[in-house]
Structure formats: structure tokens, C-alpha cells
Amino acid sequence: MSEQPMPDWTVGAEAIVYQCCAACGNLQYFRRSFCCICGAPDPVEKRANGQGTIYATSLVCRAATAETRAHVPYNIVLVDTEEGFRMMGHGSNDLCIGDKVKARFARFADRLIPYFERAV
Amino acid sequence: MSFVTGVGLTPYGRHEGSSSLDLMSKAAELAITDAGLKRHQIDGVLCGYSTVSPHIMLATVFAEHFGIRPAYAHAVQVGGATGLAMTMLAHHLVEAGVVQHVLVVAGENRLTGQSRDASILALAQVGDPHYEVPLGPTIPAYYGLVASRYMHEYGVTQEDLAEFAVLMRTHALSHPGAQFNDPITVADIMASKPVALPLKLLDCCPVSDGGAAFVVSREATSDMRVRVLGCAQAHTHQHVTAAPALSELGAEIAIARAKQQAGVGMSDVRYAAVYDSFTITLAMLLEDLGLAARGEAASRVRSGYFSRNGEMPLNTHGGLLSYGHCGVGGAMAHLVETHLQMTGRAGNRQVRDASIALLHGDGGVLSSHVSMFLERVR
Numbered sequence: 001m002s003e004q005p006m007p008d009w010t011v012g013a014e015a016i017v018y019q020c021c022a023a024c025g026n027l028q029y030f031r032r033s034f035c036c037i038c039g040a041p042d043p044v045e046k047r048a049n050g051q052g053t054i055y056a057t058s059l060v061c062r063a064a065t066a067e068t069r070a071h072v073p074y075n076i077v078l079v080d081t082e083e084g085f086r087m088m089g090h091g092s093n094d095l096c097i098g099d100k101v102k103a104r105f106a107r108f109a110d111r112l113i114p115y116f117e118r119a120v
Numbered sequence: 121m122s123f124v125t126g127v128g129l130t131p132y133g134r135h136e137g138s139s140s141l142d143l144m145s146k147a148a149e150l151a152i153t154d155a156g157l158k159r160h161q162i163d164g165v166l167c168g169y170s171t172v173s174p175h176i177m178l179a180t181v182f183a184e185h186f187g188i189r190p191a192y193a194h195a196v197q198v199g200g201a202t203g204l205a206m207t208m209l210a211h212h213l214v215e216a217g218v219v220q221h222v223l224v225v226a227g228e229n230r231l232t233g234q235s236r237d238a239s240i241l242a243l244a245q246v247g248d249p250h251y252e253v254p255l256g257p258t259i260p261a262y263y264g265l266v267a268s269r270y271m272h273e274y275g276v277t278q279e280d281l282a283e284f285a286v287l288m289r290t291h292a293l294s295h296p297g298a299q300f301n302d303p304i305t306v307a308d309i310m311a312s313k314p315v316a317l318p319l320k321l322l323d324c325c326p327v328s329d330g331g332a333a334f335v336v337s338r339e340a341t342s343d344m345r346v347r348v349l350g351c352a353q354a355h356t357h358q359h360v361t362a363a364p365a366l367s368e369l370g371a372e373i374a375i376a377r378a379k380q381q382a383g384v385g386m387s388d389v390r391y392a393a394v395y396d397s398f399t400i401t402l403a404m405l406l407e408d409l410g411l412a413a414r415g416e417a418a419s420r421v422r423s424g425y426f427s428r429n430g431e432m433p434l435n436t437h438g439g440l441l442s443y444g445h446c447g448v449g450g451a452m453a454h455l456v457e458t459h460l461q462m463t464g465r466a467g468n469r470q471v472r473d474a475s476i477a478l479l480h481g482d483g484g485v486l487s488s489h490v491s492m493f494l495e496r497v498r
Contacts, residue, residue: 058262059314059317060258061315062258062316063256063258064237064258065241076256087251087361088255109254109256
């Protein structure tokens with residue numbers, strides 16, 4: 001990548017970052033040095049506004065490590081962001097598919113993670 | 121042409137003190153004997169993986185342990201689709217004349233060889249290490265996400281999903297090798313412990329020890345002539361975050377390709393063996409494959425359509441949900457059972473007609489798909 005990657009929650013910063021291909025306009029969430037649709041190099045990194053719609057939810061009641069067990073039950077959600085890419089995060093336990101949500105950041109098992117709450 | 125000439129299957133459940141290699145060897149011996157072959161006649165080996173005993177060269181480790189020197193050998197890894205992917209490769213290898221007899225083998229002491237936490241943790245790593253795994257998902261959570269969406273789009277309920285667990289348990293009751301042999305009801309499933317909602321404990325397959333194997337040969341070795349009619353794969357994504365819409369998943373693509381290859385339609389199919397890691401997996405795959413209309417699979421279970429005496433007997437050994445799931449061997453038990461049914465050797469589980477069978481495997485989070493048609497040749 002020609003520029004330094006923009007820090008996001010995966011490295012402990014309070015941000016959700018996605019990439020946009022300058023050649024074909026494709027949006028991608030998982031960071032790569034190229035566009036996964038057309039192969040063009042150096043997609044532009046952008047910061048998402050944290051707003052979106054719940055696509056799917058699963059309330060985890062059985063975790064596999066001591067650190068994550070301390071948090072059960074926790075709600076894993078897939079969110080279709082306003083910008084147009086899909087991402088995984090945590091959310092309030094009462095979220096339903098179709099709910100409009102906004103992200104804040106929370107601590108989970110020693111990590112900073114995106115946590116979605118119903119937008120008011 | 122290629123034929124599945126022999127099959128071998130251990131009971132699933134606890135095999136205290138058995139290693140993955142022990143379970144693989146036991147199943148391999150059964151399959152080779154069933155094919156009427158001697159082990160030195162095996163010139164190809166395809167094996168799966170073991171999360172308990174990971175190795176970068178498992179096929180040669182196995183070959184040395186078992187005492188054979190194959191002309192062709194390696195491991196294959198596509199999660200739950202591995203068994204059928206190996207069968208597909210074996211089919212192509214013998215058709216191409218590379219080898220005569222391929223041993224397809226897998227086994228794992230997943231239940232007694234490591235803690236349940238270790239199994240859950242190992243499997244959760246199919247998620248993305250940066251964008252998914254730090255959120256603490258588990259395999260049931262990945263499938264729980266898919267379930268919530270499928271239920272939302274097609275009006276499927278938790279009670280509907282429970283029907284599949286009841287059906288698999290009912291089938292397992294008549295197989296002495298099944299891990300579970302106590303009957304369960306929809307109410308039992310609804311009352312079972314929440315794991316990753318909407319999935320509860322009895323919506324999930326267990327962790328098991330066990331081994332399964334078969335031999336795929338260029339020519340039939342007996343009058344048990346079970347031929348691979350056609351097979352195909354589809355791989356649309358790895359991670360659930362990157363999965364396409366529910367209407368664009370790989371099962372539909374794989375089955376369309378396999379039907380074309382085999383020159384058969386769904387109306388020709390008499391027996392079905394479909395991957396059932398969770399109740400939602402089975403419900404979705406049956407509908408994706410065209411064995412039930414959208415949202416209708418559960419009502420077909422209720423009406424007996426998929427029962428042993430129904431129009432389309434399904435996983436008559438009990439499937440992953442009740443026969444058990446020991447990793448790669450898990451879904452290979454589906455093929456072993458299919459072979460027994462096709463050759464009239466299923467005893468008290470025997471169905472009327474299994475002349476053409478459809479098998480389908482899924483790996484990852486509905487990521488990798490293999491569809492296959494087998495035919496009994498008279």
C-alpha cells in the first residue's frame with residue numbers, strides 16, 4: 001500500500017475503516033492492498049460513520065475461553081453499514097434484524113471492539 | 121468410470137485411548153476388506169485433517185503407520201466438505217488412470233483427545249483472525265447468524281428447526297454405532313441450553329471420536345456396483361461477513377453443476393445424504409438443493425417425507441446431529457450409510473429403493489460445497 005493504513009478497531013483505535021476502489025468503486029471491509037473485484041492496487045481507505053442496519057444476530061451463551069466467558073451472553077451482529085459494506089460487531093442483546101444502529105466502542109476480552117446500539 | 125467399492129465406519133462417540141491414526145486405521149481396514157482388496161493393492165491415499173493431531177503431511181504419516189506405500193497421497197482440507205471433496209478427487213484420479221484404488225480415510229479422537237473448549241476454539245478459527253475472531257464468535261454463532269437471517273426471510277421458526285434434530289435422533293435409534301440413542305422431542309430441543317441463539321444445544325451436532333473410510337476404484341471389485349454419476353463444487357466465500365445473499369449460496373450452484381454432469385434431475389433421486397452440522401444447515405441445504413421448497417423443509421419432515429419409509433429417506437444413520445461428528449469423518453459416515461443402503465446392507469434401517477442417491481457436503485460457514493450423485497449399477 002502506498003499510504004500508511006488508517007488505524008481502526010482491529011489495532012485498538014476507535015474507528016471503523018473500509019476501503020474503496022478508485023477504479024471500479026467496489027467497497028471492501030477486510031483490508032487488502034488491492035481491490036478484490038477488479039484487482040486495481042491501493043484502494044482508498046475511508047472512515048465509516050458507524051451507522052447501519054442489523055442484517056443478522058446471534059446471542060452467544062456458550063463461549064470457549066475464560067476471557068470471553070466473563071462476557072456471556074453477548075450478541076454477535078452483522079451490520080450493513082450506511083456506506084454499503086457488511087461488518088461483524090457486538091450489539092445490545094435486544095437488537096432485531098432491520099434495526100437502525102450506531103456504533104460505539106467497548107472493551108471485550110482485553111480488546112476494543114465495535115458495539116452497536118439502536119439509533120435514536 | 122469410478123466405483124465406491126468398499127466402506128468402513130467405526131461407532132461414533134467415545135473411543136478412550138484411541139489416537140486419530142488408530143481410528144483412521146480401523147476404518148481403513150474395514151473399507152479395504154469390504155472392497156475385497158488387500159492393503160498392498162491400495163495405490164492412492166487421500167486423507168482429511170485432525171485438529172487433535174495437526175500435521176503438514178498427514179497422508180504419508182498415515183500411510184507409514186498403516187503400512188502401505190502409495191503412488192499418490194496427500195491430505196485435503198475443506199472443512200465439512202472434505203469427505204466429498206476427497207471422493208470427487210478420487211473419482212477423477214481413477215478416471216484419469218493415475219491410480220487404481222484410492223483409499224479415502226479420516227478419523228479423529230476429537231472428543232477424548234482434547235477439551236471441548238479446545239475443539240470450539242479450533243473450529244472458531246475458520247473466522248477472520250482480524251475482523252471476526254477477536255469478537256469471540258464460535259461456529260454455532262456463525263451458523264446462528266445465518267439462522268437468524270434465514271428465519272427472518274423465510275418465516276422459519278425455532279420449532280421448525282427442532283424437527284430436524286428429532287428426525288436425526290429417530291434415525292440414530294436404529295443404528296448401534298450412533299453416539300446418541302435416547303429419543304428426543306421438539307420440546308426437549310426447545311428446552312435445551314442456549315448455545316448461540318437461535319441455536320440451542322440440541323440444534324448442534326456433538327463432538328465425537330470416530331473414523332470413516334472408503335475405497336474408490338476404477339472397476340467394481342464385487343457385485344456391489346455403486347458408481348459416481350457426477351459431482352461438482354462451488355466456493356463463494358470463506359467468512360460469514362463476506363457471504364453472499366441467502367439466494368446466492370454455493371449449494372445451489374454446486375447442485376446445478378452436478379446435475380448437469382450426472383445427467384439426472386431431482387426426480388431421479390431416491391435417497392439423500394445431506395450435511396447437518398446444525399439443524400439450520402440441514403434446513404437450508406435441503407431447500408437450496410431443491411429437496412423442499414423455500415421454508416417448507418420442516419413441514420416435509422413432519423409429514424414423514426424424509427423418514428426411512430418416506431419418499432426421500434435422509435441420513436438414515438442419524439447424521440452429524442445424532443450419529444456424531446468427528447471432523448472430516450463426520451460427513452463421510454453419510455456416504456458409508458448411503459453405500460449400505462444402495463447395496464441392500466442397511467439391515468433394520470434398509471429403505472425400499474436407494475438406486476440413485478444425492479450427497480451434499482458443506483464446509484466453513486456454507487462456504488465450500490460439494491454435490492455428488494451415486495448410482496447402483498445392476
